[in-house]
Amino acid sequence: MQSLLERIKAGTLWDFHGGIHPPENKDQSSLTPVVDAGLPPQLIIPVRQHAGPAGDLLVRVGDKVKKGQPLTRHDKGRFVPVHASTSGTITAIGHHTVAHPSGLDDLCITLTPDGEDAWGERQGRSDYWNLERGELLERIQQAGIAGLGGAVFPTHSKLDGRGQLTEILIVNGLECEPYITTDDRLMQEYADEIMDGIRVLKHLLKPKLTLIGVEDNKPAAIGELTRHATDEDVLVKTVPTKYPSGGAKQTIELLTGRQVPKGGRAVDMGIMVLNVATVFAIKRAIIDGEPLISRIVTLTGDAFKKPGNAWVLLGTPVRWLLQRFELQPEADQRVIMGGPMMGFTLPHAMVPVVKATNCLLSPTRAELPPPGPEQACIRCSACADACPANLLPQELYWYSRAKEYDKAEGLNLFDCIECGACAWVCPSEIPLVQYYKIAKDDIREARAEAEKAERAKQRFEAKQARFEREKAAREARHAEAAAQRRQAMTAAGGEDPVAAALARIKAKQDAAPVGASELAPDNSAMIAAREARKQEAIARRAAKAAASEPGSAQADAPAADGQDAKKAAIAAALARAKAKKAAQEPGEAVVADSPAAAPQSDPIADADPKKAAIAAAIARAKAKKAASTQGDEAAADTPAAAPQPDTADADPKKAAIAAAIARAKAKKAAQAQGDAAVTEGEEAAVAAPAAAPQPDSAGDADPKKAAIAAAIARAKAKKAAQAHGDAAVTEGEEATVAAPAAAPQPDSAADADPKKAAIAAAIARAKAKKAAQAQGEEATAKPEVTTVAAPTADASQPAADADPKKAAIAAAVARAKARKLAAEAAAQASPSSSTDKSH
Numbered sequence: 025m026q027s028l029l030e031r032i033k034a035g036t037l038w039d040f041h042g043g044i045h046p047p048e049n050k051d052q053s054s055l056t057p058v059v060d061a062g063l064p065p066q067l068i069i070p071v072r073q074h075a076g077p078a079g080d081l082l083v084r085v086g087d088k089v090k091k092g093q094p095l096t097r098h099d100k101g102r103f104v105p106v107h108a109s110t111s112g113t114i115t116a117i118g119h120h121t122v123a124h125p126s127g128l129d130d131l132c133i134t135l136t137p138d139g140e141d142a143w144g145e146r147q148g149r150s151d152y153w154n155l156e157r158g159e160l161l162e163r164i165q166q167a168g169i170a171g172l173g174g175a176v177f178p179t180h181s182k183l184d185g186r187g188q189l190t191e192i193l194i195v196n197g198l199e200c201e202p203y204i205t206t207d208d209r210l211m212q213e214y215a216d217e218i219m220d221g222i223r224v225l226k227h228l229l230k231p232k233l234t235l236i237g238v239e240d241n242k243p244a245a246i247g248e249l250t251r252h253a254t255d256e257d258v259l260v261k262t263v264p265t266k267y268p269s270g271g272a273k274q275t276i277e278l279l280t281g282r283q284v285p286k287g288g289r290a291v292d293m294g295i296m297v298l299n300v301a302t303v304f305a306i307k308r309a310i311i312d313g314e315p316l317i318s319r320i321v322t323l324t325g326d327a328f329k330k331p332g333n334a335w336v337l338l339g340t341p342v343r344w345l346l347q348r349f350e351l352q353p354e355a356d357q358r359v360i361m362g363g364p365m366m367g368f369t370l371p372h373a374m375v376p377v378v379k380a381t382n383c384l385l386s387p388t389r390a391e392l393p394p395p396g397p398e399q400a401c402i403r404c405s406a407c408a409d410a411c412p413a414n415l416l417p418q419e420l421y422w423y424s425r426a427k428e429y430d431k432a433e434g435l436n437l438f439d440c441i442e443c444g445a446c447a448w449v450c451p452s453e454i455p456l457v458q459y460y461k462i463a464k465d466d467i468r469e470a471r472a473e474a475e476k477a478e479r480a481k482q483r484f485e486a487k488q489a490r491f492e493r494e495k496a497a498r499e500a501r502h503a504e505a506a507a508q509r510r511q512a513m514t515a516a517g518g519e520d521p522v523a524a525a526l527a528r529i530k531a532k533q534d535a536a537p538v539g540a541s542e543l544a545p546d547n548s549a550m551i552a553a554r555e556a557r558k559q560e561a562i563a564r565r566a567a568k569a570a571a572s573e574p575g576s577a578q579a580d581a582p583a584a585d586g587q588d589a590k591k592a593a594i595a596a597a598l599a600r601a602k603a604k605k606a607a608q609e610p611g612e613a614v615v616a617d618s619p620a621a622a623p624q625s626d627p628i629a630d631a632d633p634k635k636a637a638i639a640a641a642i643a644r645a646k647a648k649k650a651a652s653t654q655g656d657e658a659a660a661d662t663p664a665a666a667p668q669p670d671t672a673d674a675d676p677k678k679a680a681i682a683a684a685i686a687r688a689k690a691k692k693a694a695q696a697q698g699d700a701a702v703t704e705g706e707e708a709a710v711a712a713p714a715a716a717p718q719p720d721s722a723g724d725a726d727p728k729k730a731a732i733a734a735a736i737a738r739a740k741a742k743k744a745a746q747a748h749g750d751a752a753v754t755e756g757e758e759a760t761v762a763a764p765a766a767a768p769q770p771d772s773a774a775d776a777d778p779k780k781a782a783i784a785a786a787i788a789r790a791k792a793k794k795a796a797q798a799q800g801e802e803a804t805a806k807p808e809v810t811t812v813a814a815p816t817a818d819a820s821q822p823a824a825d826a827d828p829k830k831a832a833i834a835a836a837v838a839r840a841k842a843r844k845l846a847a848e849a850a851a852q853a854s855p856s857s858s859t860d861k862s863h
Contacts, residue, residue: 027190027234027823028280028350033259036283040274040861042412043266044445046202048241053324055330058213061321061348067109067339068134068376069095070122074170075177076102083133088115090144092315095133097163102178105168107315108144109337112137121379123361125461127371135339148313153227160228160310167309168316168379171297173270174366176380179306182230190461191294193231194279195222195303197238198263199486200270201363204319204383207300209333211238214304215252221307222258229296234258235279239265267365268443272297274412286436301382319378323349325386327357336377342384345371353387360385364392365444399452407446407456413439421456424463429470432463560642567646641645644685684725789842 059157071223072078089108095107098105116134121127149155155163165180173196199207211218222234235251238246241260249260252683263278273284274297284290290297301319308314317338324331329350336345342359351357359369361375362383387394407417410712423432449455706802 028282032235032261032280033194034234036281038278040277040412041267041414042410042445043268043274044410044448046267046448048265049203049324050205051209052203052326052331053241053322053333054208056456058333058335061334061336061345063110063137063139063141063337064340064344065137066115066341067137067337068076068111068120068341069106069109069135069339070120070376071096071106071131071133073106073176073338073378073380074102076104076174076181078131079105080450081117081133083112083114085117088112089114089135092144092146092317094166094168094315095143102181104165104170104178105315106133106338107168107317108135109317109339110135110137111140111142111144121375123369123370123375123381125368126204133375136687137399138751146313148311150311152224154312155310155435157228160224163310164306166315167305169300169302169305169309170316170379172301172305172319172379172382174362174380174382178668179298179302180260182291182298182657183225185229185291185296185329188291189294190229190282190291190296191233192229192233192296193222193225193229194275194295194297195234195300196270196272196299197236197249198270198275199240199242200239200265200267201383202267203324203385204322205324205365206382208242208245210301210304210320212248213243214243215248217307218304219252219255219258220301220311221305222254224306224310225255225296225298225303226255227272231296236260237275237279238262239269243266268412268441268445271441271443273441286439316379319377319379319381321345321381322381322383325388326388326391327352327386329353336381338377338379339379341373342370342375342377345377345384346373347384352588353386355390356388356389358392358394359584360387365448366442381695394451398454401452404451406449406451410445410449412443412445413441415440417456420463421454421459424459427463427466429463429467433467437463437467460661463799497851513651516692540723563642563646567642592858685744694802787839 071081079098081095082097083095089095089111091108093108094105095108096105097103112135114133115136117128118132118134120132121136122130122132123128125588149163152160161180161183164183165178166445170176171179171182197207197211199205204405222236225231226234234255234257236249236258238249238260246260246262253260261279272290275282275297276290276293280295282293282295284293284575305316309316309844318335319338320333322333323334323345329351329352334345334349342361346353346359359370359373360370360383361370361381362385364385364387367490401418401421403418405418410413411417413436420432420435420437420440423429423435424437429437433680437460440457442457442460444457447454450456583772
C-alpha cells in the first residue's frame with residue numbers, strides 16, 4: 025500500500041477497459057451560476073427516497089411543521105428519515121407517482137407551505153473533532169443523507185464500513201454523464217464547504233490519503249478545489265474525459281490502478297468513495313445542523329429557454345420547475361430525469377424532485393432523436409469492446425432475453441453498472457441495459473421468494489421439532505404416571521394389573537377354538553329331511569307294487585266333491601307341521617307307514633312347491649295302501665286329523681295339495697264301505713294320484729315336448745270315447761276320481777299363479793270325463809292308463825309352456841270339448857243306468 029500511495033502522490037494515473045466519448049453538451053448549463061428555484065405552492069415529499077426501508081410517520085394530516093423538522097422516524101439499520109423542506113401544514117398523506125423508472129406510486133406527504141420558511145431547531149457542531157465516531161454517524165443518519173451520485177445508498181451505513189479501516193478516501197467529482205453539471209457548479213461555487221466536509225470525513229475515517237477526482241473538462245472547478253485544498257494529504261487529481269469514468273469502480277481503477285473483485289466492495293479494499301455533493305451535505309449536517317432538504321438540479325436541453333442549475337427543495341413538482349425555467353415544449357415532449365445515458369423518461373410531469381434527482385433534461389427531437397426499432401444482433405462485439413466492466417454484453421443479452429438467468433449470473437450479470445455504453449455503440453439499436461435491468465429484477469424477486477420460503481421452512485421445522493419435544497414429554501409423563509398407578513395397584517392388590525389383563529387375553533385366545541366349534545351350524549334338520557326322503561322312496565315303491573296287484577283298488581266315492589277347501593288346507597298345514605317337528609327332532613325315528621308322515625319335509629322343501637306336490641302324491645299312495653289293508657280303522661283316523669288349525673290358508677298351492685290329501689282319505693273311507701268289485705279302469709284311476717305328481721324332468725326341460733304329449737293324449741281319449749259308447753261308471757264318479765290326479769300337479773308357473781292351477785285342474789277333469797264315457801266295466805287297462813296319463817301331461821303343460829296366453833286358450837278348448845262329451849255321455853248313461861237298477 026505504501027508504494028501505491030507514493031505512486032499516486034507522484035501523479036501516476038491508470039485507465040480502465042472500454043469506455044466511450046459521447047457528446048458532452050455541458051456548456052448549456054455550466055456557464056451560469058446556481059440560482060434559487062423558489063418556493064412552490066405545494067410540496068410532495070415521498071417517505072422513501074433512499075435504497076432501504078422507509079421509516080414510520082411522525083406527522084398526521086393537519087399538523088404544522090417547521091423547516092427541517094423530521095417527518096419519519098429513523099432506526100438502526102438502513103433507515104433514512106425525510107424532513108420538511110419548508111414550514112407549513114400537512115394537507116395530505118397518501119400514494120402518489122414518484123420518480124422511478126417503473127412509474128409506480130408510493131406513500132407521500134403533501135406539504136402546503138405557509139410562506140414563512142421558518143427553520144426548526146438546528147444543532148450544528150463546528151467542533152466536530154470533539155465528537156465520537158458513533159455520534160457523528162448518528163448525526164449523518166438523522167440528517168437524512170444518502171448518496172447523491174445516483175445510488176442513494178445510506179451514507180451512515182457506507183461510512184460505518186463494517187469495521188474496516190480506510191486507507192484512501194476518494195471524493196468523486198468526475199461527473200462524466202453528458203448534459204449534467206451539478207457537481208461542476210457545486211465545486212466552482214462551494215469549494216470551501218466541500219473542503220470542510222472532507223475534513224469531517226478525515227476525522228471520522230482517518231484515511232492516509234484523500235483524492236479529489238475531476239475530469240479535465242472542468243478547469244474552473246479544478247482551480248477552485250486546488251486553491252482550497254491546503255492539506256498535505258489531500259490531492260486534486262485531474263483525469264481524462266471518458267464515459268463512464270464517474271462510476272465508483274472505474275474511478276478507483278483510474279486513481280489507484282486497483283480493481284474491485286467481482287462481487288466485492290471497495291470498502292473491503294480499504295477504499296472509500298463518496299460523491300462531492302454527498303461530502304457537501306455532510307458538512308451542512310455536522311457543522312451547520314441542516315438536514316438534507318434541497319439539492320442542486322441541472323435543468324437543460326434545447327427545449328428550455330433558460331437552462332442552468334438551481335437549488336431545488338425536495339418535493340418540488342417537476343411541472344412547476346419546467347414552468348419556472350420556461351420550458352418550450354414541442355409535440356410529444358420528453359422529460360428525462362438524469363442524463364441521456366443512465367436517465368429515464370418520466371411518465372408525466374407531476375412527479376416530485378427527490379434526493380437522487382440531479383438533472384431534468386428536455387431535449388428536442390432533433391437534439392436527441394428517439395431510438396429506432398430494435399434489430400437482430402449481428403455479433404459485431406462492439407458492446408464487449410465498450411463495456412467498462414469487462415463483461416460480454418452480447419451473451420448476457422441472449423441469456424437475459426431467453427430468461428436463462430443462471431447462465432447470465434455465471435457471466436457476472438450483477439457486475440454490470442448499467443452505464444449504457446453497450447447500447448450506445450450497438451448498431452442494431454438493441455436496448456441492452458433494459459434487458460439487464462429486467463433480468464436483475466427477476467433474479468432479485470426469485471431470491472426474495474426463495475429466502476421467504478426458506479424462512480417459512482425453518483419456522484415449520486422448528487414448529488415440528490417443538491411438537492415432537494412436547495409429544496415426547498407427554499409420553500414420558502404418561503408412562504411415568506402409568507408406572508406409578510401400576511405400582512400403587514400392585515401394592516394394594518398384590519398383583520400387577522397389566523400382567524393380569526395380558527393373562528386374561530391369552531386365556532381367551534386359547535379358548536377360542538373350543539368356542540368356535542360350538543358355533544358350527546346344526547345339520548340335524550337336513551339329516552332328518554334326507555331320512556324322510558328315503559322313507560318316501562320306499563313307500564313309493566310299495567305303492568307301485570300294490571297298484572300292480574289285481575283287485576286291490578277300490579272305487580272312489582264322489583264324496584271329495586263336497587269337501588270343504590278350508591278343511592283340506594287345515595289338513596295340509598297339519599302335515600307340514602308334523603314334517604317341521606320331525607326335522608327339529610333328529611333323534612326320533614321317521615315313521616314310514618303312517619299316513620301323516622308321508623307329507624313331511626324339511627324347511628327347505630317347504631319353500632319348493634314341486635317337492636310339496638311330490639310329498640302329497642306319496643301320501644296319497646300310502647293312503648291307498650292303508651285303505652286296502654286296514655279298512656274301517658283308516659276311515660276312523662281320517663276325521664281326527666281334519667280339524668287341526670293351520671295359518672297358511674292364504675296359499676292356494678298348499679290348499680290344492682291339502683285337497684288332494686283329503687280326497688285320498690275320503691277314498692279310503694269309501695273302500696271300507698264298498699259293495700261290489702271295482703273295475704280295472706277304476707283301479708287305474710285310483711292309482712293315478714300316486715303317479716301323477718311325479719315330476720318329469722324331460723317335460724320340465726322342454727315345454728314343446730310336453731305340449732306334444734298332451735295333444736297325443738287328448739287325441740287318444742277322443743278316439744276311445746267315439747269307440748265305446750256305453751259307460752258303466754257315472755260321470756260324477758269318474759270326474760271325482762280324476763280330480764285328485766289333476767290337483768296336486770307340480771308346476772313352477774302354475775304355482776306362481778292360482779288361476780293357471782285352476783285351469784289345469786279343469787282340463788284334467790274334462791279329460792277324465794271323456795275317458796269314463798269311452799270305457800265300460802270290461803274296458804281294458806291300456807286305454808284307461810292313457811286316459812289318466814293324458815291329464816297328467818296336460819296338467820304339466822302350463823309349467824312347460826312359457827306363454828300363459830297359450831295355456832289359457834288350450835284350457836278353454838278343453839272345457840268346450842268336455843262340455844260336449846259330458847252331454848253325450850249323459851244321454852247314453854240314462855238308459856244304461858235304468859237297466860242296471862232293474863237288475
